[in-house]
Amino acid sequence: MTDRYAVFGHPIAHSKSPLIHAAFARQTGQDMTYEAILAPLDGFAASVAAFAAAGGRGANVTVPFKEQAYQLADRLTPRAQRAGAVNTLKFEAGGTLGDNTDGAGLVADLTRNLKRTLAGKRILLLGAGGAARGAIEPLLDQNPAALVVANRTVSRAEELAALFGRGVVASGFDGLDTPFDLVVNATAASLAGELPPLSPALFTADTLAYDMMYGRDTPFLDFARRHGAATADGLGMLVEQAAEAFLLWRGMRPDTAPVIASLRAA
Template structure:
């Protein structure tokens, strides 16, 4: 990040960070929209996130994506927060404007955009099952509820954590039936099943009954890889349609780009390029 020139500077901040696809994605967005910017990686010390951000701002930085393990620290650092960042309780996008540090969370809207636009799946009036009650699930809640589903069930290994999400988001339900349960309580089929657990990282599947999937069910895993995740394989074996989280990655990045630049990039070419790399 030393050769700044006259370009606006952006980074993805994390630890580790070398694996991040963000520079490839955001650089392609910049080229496609004729935006003059430079985008790189910033490895922040585990105990030095705020200092790393302030140093980047001092060097002329205009914005940043934030990845693990710093999303909660980014939330605390922000001087102002968007409604979706407040709802998520975490920040993955920072925008620097003078003394103001705006914190946003684009993960949930990235998920919904991928499902609604790229998969062509209308969420309105649907019965949705959200697996998990951690940060990924919480970040998805507000955008999912804003899509006007008929029902949203949060299932978790510890039902009390799911109950906490229900209580928090009940005021945003807008007529959607919000309920919580344990994995073992699930027996009926859903229109959409979203895996927001970390099970796929351990090559595992949440302990759910096959009955949650039907022939018309879309099973969506927030994770992605070269091969279908164990969750996707399990859902497909029950006859469900499946989709991984690569599109969510691209769409949340596009939303960050829009927050920074006020320009909404097309995502299809970037998605196709990343998918080709995985094949």
């Protein structure tokens, strides 16, 4: 019998996840389907329960349901626990397992696809919401020289610094005026076509500016490029986090490079 998987979100029509997982299934010879499901804003838990009851084996979860998915899971992986958000569910006999593959996907894209070494580097993470929170621990595990979390509301960045420890520094946007090796935009500004209030001094020719958003050139990437930085969007992260979810579900990690290349070409 064909195994069923899905991604839940609101909105969801734009999701590339069905294309990605179909490519992974072909590549690895797995008998599975993967669909996009629009969950009502007040009906996420019921939608997931109905899918699982109908034989669903696992699901991805996107905006705005990652915190709800965290509450929904019966068990959490250590990385989901620390991220405080879940983007991958696995329905098991003993209950629902919640995982967070976002941070691992980001680091895989940076190190494997973009060939960036993060050890000993100065990293600036913009934002203090779920996307930033999921990225902190995997970035720390790369042993950077510094990890600064900057947010418009400084108290939220301070909460994350206190939560993770390990030398994480909190800052407001206005306190930043020295260059970084990597600047990751995990704010919602790009969704709104806006730019966080950043100093040009953050960027040099040695800086990589990385926006978790994909599918369009954002004001953040444009600003960084105009101030000499190299830039990358979040498409590679999207595919790499999907590969991590696929590994959790199917026990094998697909080759991401051809999938990223085909999405870029499209």
